[in-house]
Amino acid sequence: MAWTVWRAVACSGLVVLAGCASTAGGVRQLVLSDxxxxxxxxxxxxxxxxxxxxxxxxxxxxxxxxxxxxxxxxxxxxxxxxxxxxxxxxxxxxxxxxxxxxxxxxxxxxxxxxxxxxxxxxxxxxxxxxxxxxxxxxxxxxxxxxxxxxxxxxxxxxxxxxxxxxxxxxxxxRAGVERVPLVFDWPQRLKSQASFQLKSSKRGEQYEMRGESQMSLKPAGEDELLVSTRVTRHQLSGALGGGQDKEKEAYLQSVVKATLTELPDYVVNTDGEFVRIENLQAYHRRVQEALLKGLPTGNRDAHAKARQMVQSMLTEETLAVSLQGEWDQLVGNWAGGSYAPGQTYSFTVPYQAPALERRSFPMLMTQQLVGHVPCHAAAKGKACVRLLQTTRVAGPEYTQAMSDYVRKTAGGDVRVTEMEVISTVELIADPKTLLPYATSKKETKRVTVSAGGSSRTSEDVKETSSSYRY
CATH class of the missing domain: 3.40.1000.10 (Mog1/PsbP, alpha/beta/alpha sandwich)
Structure with a gap:
């Protein structure tokens, strides 16, 4: 799961789920038991x-x-x-x-x-x-x-x-509905290898990163596991800086190196719930220094605004929230549940971002256990399951909050008029342990920005995939 840390920095750490008030009233629906x-x-x-x-x-x-x-x-x-x-x-x-x-x-x-x-x-x-x-x-x-x-x-x-x-x-x-339980049961000690790939397309710039990593588990106290990930190899390629800006390319390479060095460990409990991140402070300081070091220095005001934006977007809190969000997408959102194969479940959960003053916005989530599949290409039988999850956050309140944030950090007459984030996660996992064998994710951000009397819509796409060997 090494790429999750890179995504946390690249995406500025925006997602955390939190509770919010509601009532029990409204038009009724008939719900049948399974x-x-x-x-x-x-x-x-x-x-x-x-x-x-x-x-x-x-x-x-x-x-x-x-x-x-x-x-x-x-x-x-x-x-x-x-x-x-x-x-x-x-x-x-x-x-x-x-x-x-x-x-x-x-x-x-x-x-x-x-x-x-x-x-x-x-x-x-x-x-x-x-x-x-x-x-x-x-x-x-x-x-x-x-x-x-x-x-x-x-x-x-x-x-x-x-x-x-x-x-x-x-x-x-009525006839009962058969459901498949998903149980978090990672062993107390484990070592695994993973191959990962990341592709990014953002405002005409495209890059790709491939690499190898190792994950290890060990007890971290009563009913807790320490998850450690180390990148053993990575290669970044593509049209960095549009393929023309060598200084920007060197800057991005430096940020990637800082991001993938001494990744923070994290602790989960035996129910599959995210508990905390270890050694985050030193990691955050190192990555933030790498981000700040390469900022443009020609224009003092522009440098100050860019520095302020980096510091506000990449805090310890936003980084921790993003790492927890990655864990929840792959494990936490599934652990302890049970699913009828082929049935799509749609529900709304709160979406909250520290950068947006911890305001909550409704996020539509769909989940599906597609069916049983082989755990990997050489596996016999269908011991694993294919899981799909899609989330979407959008709407006037979310757009306005993003617009307020951009104007606060960038200044000027810049205004976000439309904002949408769609994320799709697919994983192959053992339902008896929730150990993943393959994961893939695609995140699309569409934003329309108005400034100086004109507007522009951009689409940023990040795709990641990993395969695991035990």
């Missing part, structure tokens, strides 16, 4: 989240990630004729044990879909945010169900209960 036994009416702004839970039969979240709902099914043989109140107490108590300083209410009897139900309300904290959970068990005619919903403590709890009140067993049992 096991064919139950259904619920949810707001149209709620969407199925395949990367949300591997086992739940209904998995919903609102567009901005503030309200969540899971439904788990327990067949009669799973509950062993346990009374409903004991069943609810055990499940809710198990949920409470996972919380830090959690509190659970007394049980409340009610009915969902004309069936007996028991609700517990649990409260806890996630960082500085206060969270409230509703844990409700339902005595169905053919099975028992456990509904788990949660939102921020000052969210629309009444609206969440209204959604849960629409839950019911389906009148007729």
């Amino acid at each position: 096991d064919g036994l139950s259904e619920i009416e949810a707001p149209r702004s709620w969407e199925t989240r395949p990367n949300f839970s591997a086992n739940a039969d209904i998995r919903l979240a609102d567009a901005m990630g503030d309200n969540y709902l899971l439904v788990n099914t327990y067949l009669p043989e799973d509950t062993r004729e346990m009374p409903l109140d004991e069943f609810g107490s055990r499940l809710s108590g198990a949920l409470l044990k996972k919380m830090d300083q959690g509190r659970m209410s007394a049980p409340r009897a009610l009915k969902l879909g004309e069936r007996p139900a028991i609700e517990y309300e649990l409260r806890t904290k996630a960082g500085d945010a206060a969270i409230v959970y509703l844990s409700t068990v339902v005595e169905g005619a053919s099975a028992r169900y456990h509904l788990i919903a949660w939102t921020v403590a000052d969210g629309d709890l009444a609206g969440l209960r209204q959604v849960m009140a629409t839950f019911r067993e389906s009148a007729a049992r």
Whole structure:
């Protein structure tokens, strides 16, 4: 994954996912469970989240990630004729044990879909945010169900209960949907080799980089892994500086060398979640110095503006955010989920950039497990899966934020009138471990800029690919 660091510098580190407020109201849609036994009416702004839970039969979240709902099914043989109140107490108590300083209410009897139900309300904290959970068990005619919903403590709890009140067993049992679980299970220690390639086309300049890298894993404490990547060879070629500017070509070569030297390590947990970056400060300082060293010196004002832009675009925070975004695209967004082969899941997640004052914008994401494939050309059988993910961020608010940022850093009458970023990621991975065997990514940025009474639209395209050997 050596090219991910290069992309972080080249793209100025813009992506991080974060939560944002929403409500439970709106026009309803009927959502059917994947096991064919139950259904619920949810707001149209709620969407199925395949990367949300591997086992739940209904998995919903609102567009901005503030309200969540899971439904788990327990067949009669799973509950062993346990009374409903004991069943609810055990499940809710198990949920409470996972919380830090959690509190659970007394049980409340009610009915969902004309069936007996028991609700517990649990409260806890996630960082500085206060969270409230509703844990409700339902005595169905053919099975028992456990509904788990949660939102921020000052969210629309009444609206969440209204959604849960629409839950019911389906009148007729449907055929179940088979799903493939994706499990993060990287070994404690591992060494691998990778070949990578990057192609870039930007305002008439095209370049290509090829190289080899090594990745190693080792424990980094309890339930954590340290991921280290070292570039062993790289070659940069193409029309650098338009093929005419030798000084610019030397500058880019210098930046690439700094970027690929002593890459920062990062730590992930055993659930596949990104935790932190190690030795980032020294790396950031070295790369920023390389970027600043080659800036034009002829015009003092132009030099000052260029320096300010580099310093504002490439901060430790933006670099860390971009590296986490790369991990999430390849592993984090998939780990712990389950997918019906061939089904496309579309949902909205918040997009936030440190450079844009941490404002959040809606980003459309689609995910698909295309099917089972061989892990590599010489492999027998189809032990791996092909995964596709596409994201798109655009719209008036995002464009305006980018325009404000450009005017703040570049000055003058420059204005961004349209901005769109589309990213497509494809990977071949083992579903039992999520170790990748091949990855490819294409990112397209389209921007229309107005200045001096005229406008110009440009398209920047970056394509990267890697293959891994274990």
